[in-house]
Amino acid sequence: xxxxxxxxxxxxxxxxxxxxxxxxxxxxxxxxxxxxxxxxxxxxxxxxxxxxxxxxxxxxxxxxxxxxxxxxxxxxxxxxxxxxxxxxxxxxxxxxxxxxxxxxxxxxxxxxxxxxxxxxxxxxxxxxxxxxxxxxxxxxxxxxxxxxxxxxxxxxxxxxxxxxxxxxxxxxxxxxxxxxxxxxxxxxxxxxxxxxxxxxxxxxxxxxxxxx
Numbered sequence: 001x002x003x004x005x006x007x008x009x010x011x012x013x014x015x016x017x018x019x020x021x022x023x024x025x026x027x028x029x030x031x032x033x034x035x036x037x038x039x040x041x042x043x044x045x046x047x048x049x050x051x052x053x054x055x056x057x058x059x060x061x062x063x064x065x066x067x068x069x070x071x072x073x074x075x076x077x078x079x080x081x082x083x084x085x086x087x088x089x090x091x092x093x094x095x096x097x098x099x100x101x102x103x104x105x106x107x108x109x110x111x112x113x114x115x116x117x118x119x120x121x122x123x124x125x126x127x128x129x130x131x132x133x134x135x136x137x138x139x140x141x142x143x144x145x146x147x148x149x150x151x152x153x154x155x156x157x158x159x160x161x162x163x164x165x166x167x168x169x170x171x172x173x174x175x176x177x178x179x180x181x182x183x184x185x186x187x188x189x190x191x192x193x194x195x196x197x198x199x200x201x202x203x204x205x206x207x208x209x210x211x212x
Contacts, residue, residue, distance in 0.1 A: 006062045008049075008201050009085060013107040014092035015100040016071035019149035022178035023092060024066045027194060032181055039070040042082045049195075051202045053210065062202055066090075080114040088143040088201030095148040095175055104146065143200035144171035145193070152177040172197065 012020045016038060025033035028047040045066045050059040069082050091107055093100040154175075174190050177183045184191050203210045 006060065006206065008062050008064045008087045008198070008205055010064060010066050010088040010090060010198070010201055011083065011086045011111065012066055012068045012090045012092060013111065014071055015094070015097075015103055015107075016073075018071065018092050018094040018097070018100050019178055020068050020071065020092045023090075023147060023149060023176060024068050026176070026178050026181065026184050028066060030181070030184070032179055038072075039068055040072075041070055041075070041078070043068045047198075049198050049202070051199055053207065062206075064198055064201070076110070079110070083111055083114040086111075086115075086142065087205045088145070088197065090145045090147060090197075091171075092147050092149060095150050096153045101148070108144075143197055143204055145197040146171050146173035148173070148175040149178055151175040151183070152179060 012024055014020055019036070021036050021039055021043065022033045024043075024045050025031070025036075028045040045068065047064045047066065049062045049064045051062055052059045067082055067086070069079055089108070089111060091104045093104055095101075172193055174193050176190055182188070184194075
């Protein structure tokens with residue numbers, strides 16, 4: 001008998017070295033990634049997610065695919081093939097690196113232009129942040145989560161305005177220490193917000209009438 005696999009696709013985007021692979025490993029495996037390496041192309045990890053439409057309804061299982069896309073700008077022209085049919089986007093920046101934070105809008109611009117087929121636009125590294133209109137993304141109603149990694153290294157440094165950036169892009173934002181699994185415990189804000197985001201990605205694909 002054929003199995004009805006319900007799949008959801010989430011893109012994980014951000015500059016090279018910000019910790020995307022470590023973040024995905026924490027979400028999908030529930031453990032710290034011991035020896036992270038730079039991603040070339042794209043790596044897909046899968047998490048089984050239980051979704052309930054209401055408190056009284058029975059949970060439904062979904063296979064959530066996290067597409068960890070390599071952040072090297074030298075591979076920008078080949079990334080478009082990974083961006084199609086996404087049901088959610090996680091934008092990742094290094095909390096100790098303001099440039100990676102400022103580049104979030106450029107990554108969202110890159111996703112938007114490949115999704116809409118506007119491949120004649122400027123590449124992210126050439127796109128002026130002031131020219132990005134967040135409303136173009138918000139109108140697509142694709143769930144978005146912003147994650148600042150390396151929170152354990154922020155002490156003594158001026159961290160980027162994560163919350164303000166999240167509001168600008170119409171998204172929730174969290175910070176993570178991917179070296180400490182307690183940051184993703186069942187009762188943590190990081191875990192709760194991530195599960196809410198995955199629920200929204202499920203609803204985007206399978207229950208569009210439930211979108212808020």
